Every structure is written in structure tokens, then in C-alpha cells.
Amino acid sequence: MTTIYLDNNATTPVAPEVLDEMIPFLRDLYGNPSSMHTFGGQLHRKIEEAREKVAALLNAHPEEIIFTSCGTESDNTALMSAVESLPRKKHVITTRVEHPAVLNFCRHLARKGCRVTYVPVNNLGQLDTDFLFRAVDDDTAVASIMHANNETGVLFPIAHIAEKLKERGVLFHTDAVQTAGKLRLDMKSLPADMLSLSGHKLHAPKGIGVLYVRRGTRFSPYVIGGHQEKGRRAGTENVASIIGLGKACELAAQFLQKEASYLKVLCDRLEGALLQACPDARINGDIENRLPNTTNMSFEFIEGEAILLRLNEFGICASSGSACTSGSLEPSHVLRAMGIPYTAVHGSVRFSLSRYNTEQEIDRVIEVMPGIVRELREFSPFGREKLACPPE
């Protein structure tokens, strides 16, 4: 059975071109870039080349790119750096629907004595920006607002937010892990101070991330040790992955435009067909302002884990916001923050696509999904008054 991988917001396959580029650095060029000898020292140049490619994707200056170990480290570093370099300010703003890398770090800061404001969203998942701006005061050190939500794909107006916060003199960090490589990011026109991205979400390997820090922004390192990354992030460079990320960014820049429209067509097709074939299904989130590759749908009266495991039988990989799949007993904090009824939260499924998905794969999902929904509804004590998916 071939795998139909529709869980690209969780992680993406490494692009073959990326892997090819990395292999020599794993096999032969194993030196340490900090070494005095040419064998190691020559890698330094390679890292700088990769840095330039990452910078190019963001239209940033290479100096503003710091390599980290993952998106989470970038997020943590950004927040920690902000509160540490502004020791007199003790207020942090974020959203209720942030990734745990930001959300739980804010809770950590709260335990350390920070005041944290969690900005709510409405039932389309749109951010209450008025609430955000009202929350800003003289004590506010930093606001960390994600660019796109990983579960629903809903985009936040970060350009507008960044501008307003700049006027108010508040540091602004955005977690762009889901948008980097999918949407154009231009740090020359977007006045954000910091931005996080993660390699494995854009066809580079896991274990590599980037924190963009605008020139002139006060910065305090999080990982402390050697002088790597100009003293901003210690630890011997993950050379092969840095090279891989450079290549991945180059590819992303190249594909970005075409890919976005291609994915949108596939996504719309999937969504449209499933809504038509399954009654009591809905889309979660604002479809007007959304990543082109993500759709989050709810199928009432049935539970997400059951849907995923049935899809698994067909080799189809997706994810869900249901309690049973979250690793805790609580369903998705994102869907709950949006006020989606519990019945729909439990039956939510997220499909997230990448450029490697094909029309045939989408058609396969359209073919098997209604049957799965129908069968699980036959098991369910709920929604019986209504007809489940009509027989084909």
C-alpha cells in the first residue's frame, strides 16, 4: 500500500534535491567549521552560503539569520531574549491559539512573574486585534503572534500588527513556522523584530530551525557556550542540516508562487467534495484568509481518532484535534478557543498538503472518506435522527 501523506503541517518529506546536497556533509566533509585546518574551516563558507539562501527567502540580511535546532528553540529564544533584554518590562502578549512552543513558554514566563495576555479569536479563528492593541501598555516587552495557525491554517494580519506595535515601541515576534516557504515573507517591508521558522516544515530535515533577528534588535542568547553564530547561539553547527535548509529555502523561493495556487486547487477540491458527500460536515476557520495547503474539517457525531485510524487503513495520513489524539484528554485548544462546539471538535480532521501531493491522491481520499464517515456514524449513538452519508 502506498502512503498518501496529507499531514504536512506536522512535518514534510525531505526534498530529494535537499538530501543530495546534504550527503557529502554527512559522509565526507565531517569537519568542525570552527577548526583552524582547511578540512573543517572550509565548511564555514558553506554555512554562510546557506545563510544567504535563507536570507533570500525572507528578503532579509544574512546577518539577521541565526540557525537553531528547531522551531521551538527559535520561539523560546525570541521570547526569552525579549524579556531578558528589557528587564524592567514584565508584560507579554500572545494568542490563545499559539503553538505550544510559544504558549507553554508564556506559561513558564508567567510562573516566573510575567504578566501574560492571551488574545482571543472569534469562531472563524480570526484574531481580535482590537483586544491586542488595547492590551499594550508601557510595561509590555514583547508580543508573539503566529503568522498562520498550524491546525486551521488561518492567517493573522501580522503586517498590520507589526506596524502598530512598532509605533507603540513593543518588540514583535512572529512564529512563521507554517508560512515560511508557503507564502512570501519580506522582512524589508514587514516590520517584525523577530521571526521563527522550522526546517522540517519546508522539506528540509528535522533538527534545524532559524530565528530571524532584525539588525539593531537587542538580543540575549538562550543557548550559551561557544562563539558560534556570532555568539548568538552556541553549539557546533548542524552543518549538513544547515546546508539542507539552504537548499530547501532556495527551492521554496523557486516554487512558492506556483505551489500556492496548485495546493489551493487541490485543497478546495478535497473540501468541496467531502462537504458534498458527507452531511453534517463543516470547515473550521476562515477560508478567505488561510494557508493554501490546509483544511480543517469536522464530521459531527464521530470521533477523530477513529477517523484517522480508518484512514490509516488506506495509507492516508492526516491529523485531528480530538481529545484522543492530543495526547491529553482535552481536545484542541485552538478549536476550543474558536468556540467550535465540542461535538465538532471531537470529529475534526486536518488535511495539510505539500507540493508532492497529486490529484490522484486527493481523489482517493474523496473516494474513501464518505464511507468511513458513514460507517463510524452507524456505530455512533448520536445524530441518529439524521441520515448518515447517503449510500453511494
Place this chain on the structure above:
Amino acid sequence: MWEYTDKVKETFLKPKNVGEIPNADAVGEVGSIICGDALKLFLKIDKETGKILDAKFQTFGCASAIASSSALTEMVKGKTLDEALEISNQDIADFLGGLPDQKMHCSVMGREALEAAVANFRGEPLPQKDEGKQVCKCFDVSEEKIRKVAVENHLTTVEEITNFTKAGGGCGECVPQIELILRDLWSLKPPEKPTTPKRLTNLHRIALIQEIIESEIRPGLQADNGDVELIDIEGNKVTLALRGMCTGCMMSDITLKGIQQKLREMVGGDIVVEAYQ
């Protein structure tokens, strides 16, 4: 991904006895769509012999909830009601070759549905609804149920209680109460507070401070990726250096105050903590 046994997977993919029994003699309904799982059990019972002639279910829930429901119906068929009531949640789990720890509540739900159905047949009030106060409001779990499940399955920790009943798995507000119930149930003693010796010799005092820093203070800081090092003790002055995440942390003052407070409580009221410069 959950580590389900093959039997769970197989049963989930092809469950037995799905559906309703029209004019069932007994119906047991537990759980709710809000909590994320619910089970409706239908029984056909021979009035003469009390034997269960047929059993069917409808379940809203994850794979293990559906598998547990199917297992339950297979197990009760042909048994008398009294025999059926002998089936414990562990038996349901065993029938499936075991369930992941965090999924044990699915088997408990099966057992509860059975009890509810039997009560329904016998015209008894539902066992749990009116007795026992609600402990966990997130998942509507009563003290009665926590005690019962704890005893039946020899559960001693809050985590186990959460795995078996979900209580404590939401906002976490009820965790202290669950702890109290467990303590009471197994008559565990609350951890003893170290008593403060009246007069300490210098040597004692130093040893005590060292021990408190090692066992009481460092673990807490380390949990937050920080650490502290004891630099010197001079009379009542304790000099400490914060390490890791604590260095340069804007909270370092507060952290040191906290340590001072602790040392004052446990060693003596005159302790002064200072940061190593």
C-alpha cells in the same frame, strides 16, 4: 500514535454487535458527546433465567472505546446478569490483549454501561448519579467512582486515576482533591515536614543548608532549566550563584527571595541570602 494490540485494531476495524435492539429489555447509557466518548448498551434478557440473549452497542469515541464496547457485548452474551456483573474493566481490557494505560477509561466505560443496563432492567436507580459528590467537573466524575475504580484496579496515583476515569485530565483543578481521596483510601500519610532542631551547631547548620539546597531547592529550579550553586556560608549569610536559565533572568531576585524564605522556615529566621557577584 497509540500502541494498540492487534486485537484492539482488529476489533475496532470490524466490531461485533453494532447497532440497536428494538424493544431492548435493558439500556445502559454512559458518557457524553462533550466528554469525547459515550456508549449505549442494549440487552435482550430472558426474563425466566435472567440470561442475556443478545447484546448490541452504539459508541461514539476513539478506536479503543469502540473495541471495548464490542468486547463487552461479546463477553456478556449467554451470561446471566449476575455472571455478567462479575466482568471487571480489567477483564474487558484483557479480552482485547490489553489497552494502553491512558486508554483504560474506555474499559471502565464498558463496565459502567453494563452496570447501568442491569440497574435499568432491575428498576434500580443508577448507581452513581445520586450518590457521591462530583470531584472532577471537566469530566463529571464523582468521588464514588474514583474510589470504586481505585479499589478495583489498585490505583494509587493521580495519573492512574486519570487514565482510568479521565478525572484530573482537563483543567487539573480537581487534582488536589483526588490526592486527598487516594490518601484517605490507602491511608497514606502526608509527607512529613522536617522539624527544625532548636539550636544548631555551626556544622549542623551548614549541613542542613546544604541538604535543603540539594533536595528542596535545586530540583525545583532544575525543572525550570535553572540551577543554583552554594558558594559560601558565613554565619547567617548564605551566598548563592544562580545558574542555567536563572542567570540574568529578570526573576533572579524573586528566586533568591524564595530561597531565603525557604531557608528561614527550615533553618532559622535570621538567614540572609545573597547573590554571588
